Amino acid sequence: MCSYAPLEILHAAGFTPVRLMQMGGDVTLANAHLPSFSCALARAVTERMLRGDLDFLHGVLFTHTCDTLQCLADIWRMAAPRFRVLNYSLPTVLAVSPRRAPGPNGDAAGARDYLLAELHRLAETLALEFDAPVRGDALRASIALYNEQRRLLAVLHARLGRLTAREWWPLTLSATLMPVEEHVRVLRSRLDEPGTAQDVRGGPTLLLTGALLDDPLIPQVIDELGGRVVGDDLCTGSRYWDTLVDEEQEPFAALAERYLRRAPCPCKHTTREARGERILSLVRNTGAQGVVLVLLKFCDPHAFDAVPLTRALDAADVPHVTLETDVSAPAGQVRTRLQAFLEMLQT
């Protein structure tokens, strides 16, 4: 459910991890379990669970991210005892600035030991409850495979300007929806082909930021209006593939290191680099002309972060638009706002 889930461990234990996303559809059954101000993601996945659409899964791993997922893990345990719910609770406070750091590597106090203990606890739970132990050599192989996927996603990312949004979007989204082996094969073959959008289209270039982009409407509208996505800070995008796991280190320690170092989500507290600085450097590196903030309605951490983020963009004279997505909201609003934004960028 979250990009901080240590997929390498699940894979090494013999599971095929699948990330749960919205996938459209009406929400009716979930209304008896969640109040109206729960985010669309929580309501949509709960709906699919209650309908039995997820019965093919052996279990669900909840990663501690936000207040909503924290509650959802327990709601599922109480509403659907047939489901095996696992919890993995990684630290909220990740890296702190080296100036303030108590640890040698800029770690927050106790964070590395705790994260390592949680990774081992997850592996033990898989061994005990699913009879699926995580062996060291299998974990090394899984790490290498996911590293390969992340490297290929980074290459794909560098070529974004030559892909239409509808070409790029399914390739990144499927990273956590299909078996990683197959996804790596698809990425390899896709990278051998030239893109079709071509630089000749020359539409306005955009950087997308937000949580997960699981709504096909946004890439579709961007294409129709002639925009080009050249970079992203999404947890189904660069936050997923940012930073590789060190294959030389002991595997659990290497995983802990990666999850402490990767680009943080707004649910995390870090004093190392403000998120605004990271987005601005992505804007500079990708040459994006404008930033699109994709906010899921009722997603608190992103809504809080949007304020300093848009201030930082304003201060740097980077145009931006905020799209609040809500399954129940009419699609027309997203189109109108994006259209106005793209027109503004072209003038």
Next chain:
Amino acid sequence: MTQPRYRKLKTANHLQRLMQWHYASARYLRMGRPLAWVSSGAPVEILRAMGVATVYPENYTALCGAQRQAVGLCEAAEAQGYSPDLCSYARTSLGSILDGEGAPMRGLPRPDLIVACNNICGTVVKWFEAAAAHYQSPLLVLDAPFLHDGLQPSTLSYVVAQLEEMVRFVERTTHHRLDAVQLEETVRLANECTELWGEIRALCKSRPSPLNAPDLFVNMAPIVVLRGTHSAVRFYRRLKAEVEQRVRDGVGAIPDEKHRLLWDNIAIWYRLYGFYNLFVDYKACFVADTYTGAWSQTLPPGDGLQGIAAAYATIFLNQSLEYRAALMVRLISEYGVDGFVMHVNRSCKPYSLGQYAIRRAVMERTGMPGLLIEADMCDARSYAEEAVRTRVQAFMESLAEA
């Protein structure tokens, strides 16, 4: 403002003076002591023992809500880009930072340092980050991982490591040192305070109950903001004496108590009396609640940071829905409750999102009916007067027939 339609406490005047003194001294009478803003679930004993004065933005915003000043401040925050869907304490607080002149008491005094602990919610992390950025104040975030299945040894060591860092953080920012004897004394005072508070709440097991929930909501302020001080201990001794007297005299908080109810979630501050009066009409008294009990956990003495870590990591809102359901079942039996009301609070996701599941479990296990009321703790714009009245009436009529 609507008045309570039940017996007022004589201690009310003392409470008002105590809180006025607290806020005035935080601004004017600190005598050189640095000031920390702290979240309600932060281990204040460490700060107090290190000679740091404290204020609680959550208590301040609740006061703004009770004085019906919160909506204007929320609007000030919304004008700066904060979504109206965010926590109304956070919006009220950020509004008072941005528009200090229009805020009650001109807002809170500027902090020298800020400590936020996420054992109550993730919102305090983002909210206090925003405050720290505004004031350029050093911020320490204490991470108390949520306990889906109780406290693991690795979680405890993690929190202890952070408390050690908290001591270093306060030393770095204030140049004050932690004195072990002072910490022991602060913990002793805090425990005396929480024990008194627990005893006062337990007196409501009597029939009729000497207190109604709004009494508890109002009188919990010192346990939050002055825990670990002599003045809080003195206040709760006085309050306990008055409540004991009521029990001895057989005097109830409301006249002719017929129904005994349990409350779940934060108070509806801007309708503190208006809302609870709806129940008084049916002779129903809220004899217990899950909210004000969050401050009744004592710290193991003589155990230093280890004991403080264990207590703060295991507070009510940091525990599973199953734990919360079991607690409500226990309160229902101990307090002789015959129905419960859950405030589905738009502002508090950790408290509210799981309430449907808890309600089902508690009804199944106790046979008691439970009412859900959707509203907000501070933002009066989310309160649908007529809809609330109709729901309360329907619930109370069915309870009266049962």
